[in-house]
Amino acid sequence: NAGVMQNPRHLVRRRGQEARLRCSPMKGHSHVYWYRQLPEEGLKFMVYLQKENIIDESGMPKERFSAEFPKEGPSILRIQQVVRGDSAAYFCASSPPDRQNTEAFFGQGTRLTVV
Amino acid sequence: AQSVAQPEDQVNVAEGNPLTVKCTYSVSGNPYLFWYVQYPNRGLQFLLKYITGDNLVKGSYGFEAEFNKSQTSFHLKKPSALVSDSALYFCASSMDTGRRALTFGSGTRLQVQP
Numbered sequence: 001n002a003g004v005m006q007n008p009r010h011l012v013r014r015r016g017q018e019a020r021l022r023c024s025p026m027k028g029h030s031h032v033y034w035y036r037q038l039p040e041e042g043l044k045f046m047v048y049l050q051k052e053n054i055i056d057e058s059g060m061p062k063e064r065f066s067a068e069f070p071k072e073g074p075s076i077l078r079i080q081q082v083v084r085g086d087s088a089a090y091f092c093a094s095s096p097p098d099r100q101n102t103e104a105f106f107g108q109g110t111r112l113t114v115v
Numbered sequence: 116a117q118s119v120a121q122p123e124d125q126v127n128v129a130e131g132n133p134l135t136v137k138c139t140y141s142v143s144g145n146p147y148l149f150w151y152v153q154y155p156n157r158g159l160q161f162l163l164k165y166i167t168g169d170n171l172v173k174g175s176y177g178f179e180a181e182f183n184k185s186q187t188s189f190h191l192k193k194p195s196a197l198v199s200d201s202a203l204y205f206c207a208s209s210m211d212t213g214r215r216a217l218t219f220g221s222g223t224r225l226q227v228q229p
Contacts, residue, residue, distance in 0.1 A: 004158075006158075031215070033215075033216055033217070035217075040222075041221060041222070042205060042219040042220055042221040042222050043159070043205070043217075043219045044219070045216040045217065045218065045219075048215060048216050055215075056215075056216060059216075091158060091159065093159075093217075095215075103149060103161045103164050104161075104217060105161065106151075106158040106159040106160075107158050108157055108158040109157075109158050111156075
C-alpha cells in the first residue's frame with residue numbers, strides 16, 4: 001500500500017507564474033489536507049477536502065490559492081501568480097473517512113522555490 | 116479555538132540519557148493529541164496519539180507520551196536517547212467534534228550527542 005504521494009518533490013517558479021502541486025492520498029483515504037511549512041516553522045493548515053468538496057478552507061489565502069479534489073485523480077493545490085513569499089514546503093496528508101480520531105499520513109512534501 | 120505550544124526550540128541530550136520534549140495544549144473540548152517526527156527534507160512520520168483511555172501512550176521507536184489533563188500537557192519521552200533520534204518533533208491537536216485538521220506546535224529540534 002503506497003503512502004501519500006506528492007509531486008513534484010521540488011518546483012521552481014519565477015514570480016508571476018503558476019504552481020500546481022499534486023497529491024495522491026493513500027488507498028482508501030477520502031480525506032485530504034494541505035499544510036504549508038515555512039523554514040524552521042511548524043505546519044500551518046490550509047485546506048481540508050473530501051472528494052469533490054472543500055470542507056474547510058479557513059487557512060487558505062483568499063487570493064491566488066485554490067484547491068480541488070476531483071472524483072478521479074489527485075488533489076491539486078494551485079497557486080497563481082506566485083510571489084517570493086510563497087516559497088515554502090507544502091505537505092499533503094490523508095486520512096480514512098468517518099474516523100475523527102485517526103492519525104493523518106503525510107506525503108514527503110513539495111518544496112516550492114519562487115525566484 | 117485550539118492552540119499547541121512547544122516552549123523549547125531545541126533540546127540537547129546525551130546518548131543514553133532520558134529525553135523529554137514538552138508540549139502544552141489549549142482546546143475548548145476533548146482534544147486528540149499527536150506527536151510527529153520530521154527528518155531533514157522529509158515528510159512527517161506519526162509517532163503516537165492520545166484519544167482516550169490510559170494517560171500514558173506508547174508509540175513507535177520506544178517513544179511514549181503522558182497526557183496530563185490538569186496541566187494540559189502531552190510531553191514526549193524516551194528512557195534512553197539514540198543519536199538517530201535527532202530530528203524535528205511536532206506536537207499537534209485536533210478536536211473530537213468539528214474541525215478535523217491538525218493544529219501544530221512550532222516544533223522542537225532534538226539533538227542527541229554521542
